[in-house]
Amino acid sequence: MTELEALRGMIDRGEVQLGVHIRKMNSPGSPVYRQMENVLPLTGLLIASLLGIWLIHFYVGAAILMAGTIAWMIKVQPRIKAGVFERSAALALESELNFDALWAKDALTLYAKLPDGTERAAARKHDWRAFVRGMPGSGFGA
Structure with missing residues (x-):
């Protein structure tokens, strides 16, 4: 054994x-990093906020940004953290070479x-x- x-x-x-x-493993260059998982929700939030400003009013865009940020922190960010943990743990426990590399990092x-x-x-x-x-x-x- x-x-x-x-x-x-x-x-x-x-x-x-x-x-x-989590921060080290959820960064570009990490083997478990998924760019779209991190970028897509925030890009959508920013676009929705800017459209709210442009089409309706500044306060509507600000409200969209604030509500979206709170929703992201409550729902999306914990899911991303859990996914990064699961992928990192699976990668580390897959082989001693992987574990040693992540340990050294x-x-x-x-x-x-x-x-x-x-x-x-x-x-x-x-x-x-x-x-x-x-x-x-x-x-x-x-």
């Missing part, structure tokens, strides 16, 4: 939480709360393999 297989099992059992740096973190109440966390400056090997129930004799 490899460390990645053990980590997958611990994540599935809820013993370890995988954290994803400082896009991933690991967190565990042990049964005795102690907490353990690991980020880029730590060795994620040592974190996994040190966890009870990992199969590495911690």
Whole structure:
């Protein structure tokens, strides 16, 4: 059993939480970035606001912009964040090469709360393999 297989099992059992740096992963150049997911809703909002200003009145355009921004923050942004997390986690847990690349990019973190109440966390400056090997129930004799 490899460390990645053990980590997958611990994540599935809820013993370890995988954290994803959403801003880093939802940026151009990231393998999980989807430009249209980010640009299309905001472009539509801006066009609707400008049309409201042009066709009706400044206050209507401002109201469209404000309502659209609030709707985007409440409905669209959480969906984008969840999608980026899911795609990033799937990519990272697909292979050790992917996990190592995202770990080196400082896009991933690991967190565990042990049964005795102690907490353990690991980020880029730590060795994620040592974190996994040190966890009870990992199969590495911690």
